[in-house]
Amino acid sequence: MPKKIVNAEGAAPPGGPYSHAVVAGDFAFLAGACPVLPDGTWVTGGFAEQARAAFTNLATVARAVGGDLSQAVRVGVYLRDFADFAAMNEIYVEFFGTTNLPARTTVPVALDGFDIEIDAVIYLGG
Numbered sequence: 001m002p003k004k005i006v007n008a009e010g011a012a013p014p015g016g017p018y019s020h021a022v023v024a025g026d027f028a029f030l031a032g033a034c035p036v037l038p039d040g041t042w043v044t045g046g047f048a049e050q051a052r053a054a055f056t057n058l059a060t061v062a063r064a065v066g067g068d069l070s071q072a073v074r075v076g077v078y079l080r081d082f083a084d085f086a087a088m089n090e091i092y093v094e095f096f097g098t099t100n101l102p103a104r105t106t107v108p109v110a111l112d113g114f115d116i117e118i119d120a121v122i123y124l125g126g
Contacts, residue, residue: 001025008064011057012036020061026125028065032078032117033057042114047084048091050115055095058118067122069095072102074121082108084115 004023011020012034021030035043035050036057043053062068075096077088085106096102102120111117 006061006065008061010038011060011064012038013040021065023065023124026123027073028062028067028122028124030058030061030065030120030122032076032119033061034117035114047081047087047115051084051088051091052094054114054116054118055091058120059095062120062122065122065124067124069120069122070097070100071122071124072096072120073123075102075104076119077104077106078109078111078117079106080109080111080115088116 001024005019006021006023007014008020014020014031015034015036018031021028033054034057035053037043037053043050059069079085079088088106
């Protein structure tokens, strides 16, 4: 099965040697989205502002592969401080709603310079 590399116009540029997404078959694997603006500057401010920027980047990449976040089957959320879990859940609902939710893992990790990173797998099939 051939894979298709996708780099999304309007999303934050990759911060290293990786693609925004890889489409393989009916699935798109979206790389970690961080709170970075499309011009490459990091979002400053509190957790909520950073989280919305990261989710917006993820949504932009989902559109670039021909889908949207409603087609997510798995989401990974990485938090610098697990005390932000409740705030993340509130913002998560803004982007994913409250029904037909994907599987999700949320873990605390050592992030350098930002508070949240999010990745996802999107199902593009019928």
